[in-house]
Amino acid sequence: MRRIRKFGEEILRKKSSPVDNIDGKIHELIKSMKETLLYVKGVGLSAPQVGVLKRIFIFYDKEKEILGTIINPEIVEEISSYVDLEGCLSFPEIYFTIERPKITVIKGLNEDGKEIIIEGKELLSRCFQHEIDHLNGILIIDYAGEEEKRYYQDKIDKLIKNSKK
Numbered sequence: 001m002r003r004i005r006k007f008g009e010e011i012l013r014k015k016s017s018p019v020d021n022i023d024g025k026i027h028e029l030i031k032s033m034k035e036t037l038l039y040v041k042g043v044g045l046s047a048p049q050v051g052v053l054k055r056i057f058i059f060y061d062k063e064k065e066i067l068g069t070i071i072n073p074e075i076v077e078e079i080s081s082y083v084d085l086e087g088c089l090s091f092p093e094i095y096f097t098i099e100r101p102k103i104t105v106i107k108g109l110n111e112d113g114k115e116i117i118i119e120g121k122e123l124l125s126r127c128f129q130h131e132i133d134h135l136n137g138i139l140i141i142d143y144a145g146e147e148e149k150r151y152y153q154d155k156i157d158k159l160i161k162n163s164k165k
Contacts, residue, residue, distance in 0.1 A: 002036045002050035004089050007139065007156065008163025012090055016046075016053045016135040019071045022113045026056070030069050030111055033058045038067070042089050044127040046134035049090055057131035061124055068118070070108040073132055076117065079103035086126060088140050091159070094152045096144040104128045 005012055019026060029052055037045040037058050046057040055072045078101035085095040104125040107117045120128045133139070141149065141156070149156065 001039060002032050004036065004040070004045075005049050005051055006090050006092070006159050006163055007141065008160035011048055011051055011053065012134070012139060013137045014048065014053055015137050016048055016055045018055050019109075022071065022109070022111065026054070026071075027111065029054070030056065030058070034067055034069075040089060043123065044131045045089065046131045048134050048137075055135050057135065059120075059124065059127050059131065061120075063124075069111050070106065070116070070118070070128075070131075071110070071113075073106045073108035073128070073135070075104060075128075075132065076107050077103075077105040082122070084126065086130065086140055086143075088130070091140060092155075094140075094155055096140050096148050098126075098140060098143045100126045100129050106132070 029047065033045050033050055036050060037060060044057055044059045047054045057070055057073065059068050061068065080102040081099050082102050083097060083099045086098045087095045102125060103119060103121050105117065105119045106128050107115060110116050
C-alpha cells in the first residue's frame with residue numbers, strides 16, 4: 001500500500017521521467033500501486049500520486065475486469081469528445097466538469113517490457129488522459145472553471161493546508 005499524495009503536494013506538479021529499465025524496483029512499485037488502487041476502489045493511479053516521478057500508471061477496466069499497467073504511455077489517437085464530471089484520488093470529494101476525448105488509443109510498455117497498444121472508450125479513455133496528465137504535472141483543477149473552484153474552495157484550501165504539514 002502506498003500513501004496517495006493530495007493536491008498541494010509539490011510532487012503532483014512535477015513532470016515524470018521515462019522508465020529506462022523495468023527491474024525489481026519497478027515491479028515492486030507496480031505491485032504496491034495495484035494494491036493501493038484496488039484498496040481505494042479507483043479507476044486509475046499514476047506513480048506521481050504515490051510519490052514516484054516515473055512514467056507509469058495503473059488502470060482498472062471495470063467492463064473487462066482488467067487491472068493493467070502502462071509504462072511510458074503515449075497517446076496515439078483521440079476520437080470525438082464529451083463532457084463529464086471527473087474526480088481524482090488526489091482531490092477527495094471534488095469533481096470538475098471536463099471535456100475529454102471519447103476514445104483514446106495509447107501505446108506503451110507492459111510490465112514485461114513488451115509494447116502494447118490499448119483503446120479506451122469513455123471512462124477508460126478519460127482515465128488514460130487523466131493519468132497521462134498526472135505524468136506531466138497537470139491536474140484536474142487546471143481544467144476547472146472559476147465557479148467550480150469557488151464551489152469547492154473550502155475543500156481545496158483544506159487540501160493545501162494539510163499538504164504543508
